Amino acid sequence: MDSIKRIEAFRDFFHYGTKEKMQEAYARITDTECGLTKNIDWEAEEFLFNRLFVGPASPEAPMTASVYLDPERHTNGRITEKVREIYTAAGLSLSNRGSIPEDLLPVELDACCILKRLAEVDENFIELYEQLTAMHMYMWIPLFTERAGSCADESSAVMRVLCMLDEWIKNEVTSLVMSKEKI
């Protein structure tokens, strides 16, 4: 699967939070027809998703980088600000600025897609992509997937996506490092 499409699928899985959208994104992530995921109880997956990431009770693994990286666990603090700086450098900003933190997982995944596209036309954007992925997302996504994974049923679709996301960021950073070494 085209790597941007794959990141988009991750983004959509974590963004919408409804079973229909999750199911549709899951099919894209796992490269399966929706029909092949019939054995998954998507209602239960939706409840699990909300318990882990959304609420209304305290989410067990909030999908915000600050929760994992900020020394004072301050959301919308320095970590969010650094991510915002990357977006600004790329000429990006949230359409509803101030309503959600820039270091929310689906927002960062969306930025990855855009930066990757921009990098295809202007290699300067590769550096920004590296900053976002290797120097930031790589620092928190494994912590996030580990925390979420410890609260989720191993056979769940959410768990499978978490594993694939973890694998994706690790592979992505490895390939970035390898391409640098070649240079």
Add this chain to the structure above:
Amino acid sequence: MKKDLLKTGGICPLSRRSFLKSAAAAGILSSLPAGILQAAEWERTHYEGDYETFRNACPRNCYDTCSIKSYVKDGVLRFVEGAKESTFTGGALCVKGFSYPRRVYSPDRIKYPMKQIGRGTGNWKRISWDEALTEISNKILEIKKKDGSLLGMALDKYSGNFGITHYGVEGMMSSLGYTTRFVGTPCWPAGIDAQNFDMGNMWCNDPEDIVKAKYIIIWGGNPAWNSVHSMKFVYEAQERGAKVVVIDPIMTQTAAKADLYIRIKTSEDGSLALGMARHILDKKLYSKEFTTKHSKGFDEFAAYLKKNVTVEWAAEKSGVPANVIRQIAEEFASASPATIWAGYGLQRHTNGGVNVRAIDAVVAMTGNIGIEGGGARYGHLHTWGFNYNAMVQKQPEGSVGYLGKDKIKSEFHGPEGEAQAAYSDRTININKIAESILTTNEPPIRLLWVACKNPFGQDFDRNKLKKAFDKLEMVVTVDQFFNETVQNSDIVLPCTTLFEEYTVNVSYWHYWIGLNEKAIPEQYEAKSDLQIAAMLSKKMNELEAGSCTFPQITDTKVWMEKEFNDGIHKLFGIESWEDLKNGPRKAQLPSSASWNEMKFGTPSGKYEFSSDLAAEYGHTKLPEYKAPRKAYDKFRVLTPHTQFALHSQFNNIDIMRDFNPEPFVYINPAAAAAKGIKDGETVKVVNKTGSVTLKARVTDIVAEDVLVLYEAWFGGKTDFNIQELVDDESSDMGTFKTGAPGVALHDQFAGIEKA
């Protein structure tokens, strides 16, 4: 362009600056009394960077109603400080106030409208606002069709947000039809009635004038925790030579700052006050001028004292030694001005109202009413004369309601929509919610709307409340955070914090007004109470034209503007609300003393030691002794406010949890030894209402027959709920001014055993 995130933004040790910016440190420093060390001036004078600043006001149910200055950059609330313009707020906030940015951006906030599939299951689905409002509107229309009225829809709202425009929630209910309303107040109604019987209104001196007092008694209150800003005036009075006496069953932090701490047997405040009055009478230390010129019934009161009260009797009842009673009576009567601050705790008893009357009588007979630095301080509502534009809404054409004589009453404003209507809302005592939901029929309460309140955290008899909620067909809760009420709801709607809306705030204690500006966008999909009402109105009218009259205005600034009137402008010396952008303003008062003209609001126009109105409401005319509630278990249970929360708000904020990680029961060493309980051991506190299991703290801050558990929901992994131990026994007063009596929530009893 390249920047190394790890170098520029990664983990670095806390610098001195960041220590000082820590909210907890700031809160502690802000309440420091004068001493060898003093709190440095806040770093409020020179912040680096281009911040936009906004005016905000803390809307919590707190004496202090702080004026806040908020600093915003990149659309993000970076930090807050107390407004310097207010001499009351004085540039500092309490620990809760300083934690606001963490509260606003907590990952735990409710972000979207959500629906629970099976109440209490924890299976939540994210739904759109449209879906949520359609489901609620359909339920409202279904109830109307089934019952022929909307009395099956009830509102449970109280003090979670005291922004004036939040009375729009009541307006939303009226705009739908005649509904069921829980009226009264859990907090302070017995004291309100007491002061109304005595003086014709609840009206306290400006708290800033306590600096002029020569003798201060803080009776049944703990401002060092619950009104930190008032403490600086108490300290200043002390520095000027005033004596500060604290009377309380608990050795509080305020007591620790006093010159004299007097431990009283709980609910015996009346006997102590009457004992003091008798001694003042015997020593002829009362004010002849006040008692003859400005009061009614003093001779009857004196006769009552002579016949029924002795200092020795008072000592036996109250547990305060006779010589101490004589000492404080003489000192109080000899000092001028002298003042008593009657805390809300002392009136949460079956004899709470009459006890406040006895305390008022001591202040009055010594001539300390109506003078600066004096007064029987309880609270006031003199600055609350807004339009209540959002609240006053018309029922839709043809609405059918209750045919009884009930009228909505609230301590904050007059009867709502009192214009002569054939029908009215159905009113039920807010302090009997569980019982009422279970027993109200024709029609039963089917749909409950909860806003600005966490009934499971604040209402009494948790187990009965759970049964009551189980009877409801639909529960809609509007809140910022998950709690036990949300857990027992079907739909939760996310609401904004104070920084995400416009409103205006005043206090029931000080005399300042503060503008509350929208400083940041609504977080995630949160909406203000007013926006929700406007959106519900739109949906209702889409489904059935004319079914809701609430104006479909979603701009909270427009609503805020409509609350101002000439009276407010004149009182605060402003041309328009825009003047408040420059900072909070204080009411322009002829004197800092309430009743300074000695024109009382009573039927006689005088201070009434003997009140016919009290008798009309079933009380004694005089503030006679009334015995406390009979104990129904071994230990008395007291459940006062904690320092790190305001009821169930703030408890869940991570930095508060660092200081206040779990609930404890505080038990006296002798009582603990008798039970074989050691400090830190897990114990079970049980009574007829329920039980809680938690750790014990062995301490002599409490008397041998008393257990103290700080109130409210602690969230996180604990299922502690103090309402397991509190029944809904009524206090003696409250019906006159607030429509229903209060709750005797400190007249509770329980046993304790090792778990």
